[in-house]
Amino acid sequence: MESVDNFKGIFKYYKSNKPKPSFDDVISLVDPSKLTDKVSKMTLSNITEDNRAALLGLRKTNEWELYSFHDHPGLFLIKNPFTALGQRYWIRKCLETYPRKPNKLNIDIETLLPDWWAKCFETGQCNRQLQKKLRWTTLGYHHNWDTKIYTDENKTPFPEDLAELSDVVAKYLGYSCFRAEAAIVNYYHMDSTLSAHTDHSEVNLEAPLFSFSFGQTAIFLIGGKDKSREPSAILVNSGDVMIMSKEARLCYHAVPKILSSELSPWDDKEDLCLISDDDTLLRFISDKTLLVSSMNKNYKDSVWTKFRDYMKESRINMNVRQVLNETQNSLTDYHFNDT
Template sequence: MAAYVVESGEDAFRKIFKFYKRRNPPPDLSDVIDFSRSAPGDQVIPAILDPGGVSDVEAARVGLQPVRDWRAFGLQSYPGFMFISNPFLLGSKPFWVRQCLKTYPQKPNVCNLDMHMSPSDTQDIWDKSVHGLSCPHSRKTQPKTLLDSLRWVTLGYHYNWNTKTYSANHYTPFPADLHSLSFQITSACGFPGFNAEAGILNYYRSDSSLGIHVDESELDHSRPLLSFSFGKSAIFLLGGTRRQDPPTAMYMHSGDVMVMSGQSRLLYHAVPRIVAAPQGHPALEMEGCSSASTLHDCSMVEPLSETDWAVCSRYTQSARVNVTVRQVLGPGQSFSETPTSHQKTDADQTEGPHDQLADGESGTRRSSCDSDIVET
């Protein structure tokens, strides 16, 4: 039986968002789809992959299982939406977590801390944080590190949170390893030739949420939007093209990948809650450094040092990292002098560094240097 009354109408999405976000009493999560345990049924359907689009060697090089072993699903009434339940090889996820925490926040990439700190202060966020995060003492007794304060990082074409646009003059080289990972995923999903040009990393604490929005700032919507999840699990809400459309709730666990293409590319979505993984679901810290022996010699996925592993495992015990990768420009497209593309957002929780507070809810109003992620 549904945990809430699903009905269309004004702000139906927001009502369900608030239902899952509430703390007291906590929401009933029994209707949240868990693809890690799902089998095709009335709502969950099998997704068609192209195993021939990616060789086993190419998949292993970026830390992925052979495509034939992936568990991929779609949802009825959501054409173009694909959910791949943790296609990563055992031992490869820690590498991608380290890239998100140690490598991608480095200059020349841009992060929220740049809004109120000097470039020299944000040059080595990892190095300035590693001692505090690797310390075995209780995190509550440790001073807050720069990594604890990290909320977003942008890659490639850097997203302008104020104008909600990309531009040719605000660009740095997109990471080659993340480009390769995205290329293999999209090739297996039937989108050969995907060109990863922009990335947005969001860093969630246990009390964070992501507001209701549509990603439409890219100039070409014919290419898919990729989403990678690492660390703690989250409730993800996928709605329709209108705010009146009630969303479907699903878990995103560590290692899960979502592909939004076609009709699902421009749907409203949100993350109202960060949660612990259901009992029996393997946690990232169970992979450890010893699992690196399962990685192939030709892999670009490197084993972690003990220090790096200690930081990554401690961070992901209480936090989640989400990476969205986008192709901004289609064939023959270029930026106009006056950007006109905008992103539809929730009036109170926009995807950007604005002060925000959900209607009628208690919370912490964030400073203008922080991201779209709200903490309550």
């Protein structure tokens, strides 16, 4: 028998513009001391600082705030661990680089654009209509939205920088074997929503999922393994990293609403500083000098104008997953952990 859908009602409630919903029940980590019955602040234990972090736009871990959610075991949120320059770098990558071919875009069914961002500025002016059309880009193993099945044929190289970032964050949280193999980059505008779903296509459902958000704020809903459970609503701000692991990995989640944020941490002048090259060894990125210059080129406000304009009314979410089991090198590789 079909169970009742209690998710839908809450989704509709927060989606509504008229009447406007109350946000009293929304978990906001802006002042977590008010939320002692819902969240706990955790300490990152036995951390050795990873020198790669600074090159990827991350702060030192003694500045990180990690939260767990009492009603959602396995769900964690790191409150914006990024520097202002780091936010600028990742936002720019999601707009300028990741939507380039061979990556896949929702607009491919309409027109195959080799370089969507360049096309948006082809005439010298910004084509806002084309900008708003991009809703997702997939990287690595491409998510098939119809079959929900990954295949080895439908795969392109995963971006080295995003693999490096995911590796650093995963290691800090104790997931030393995590491999970033697939990502969906979601682009939201002020009227966009993402309906309730679970992410179950990956062969490896033990590995956590890392979700990096930038730009305007989202109301994120997370419920249970079926839609009968009423979801909790959590405010996700720019820079926040959500980790869905263990019991939370297969729970229904959704984004019913994007809210204008009063803050734009990518423009925080006190926090905006250049990075310098050092003798840090990177694991995935082949050209460190290019990374450092790509990071630093976002320092100048004038260079960043186009990206700032886009972010004024948008949110970007990079949703990173491991697809394969630890012993697999491809989907047809069946070296399961034999005993």
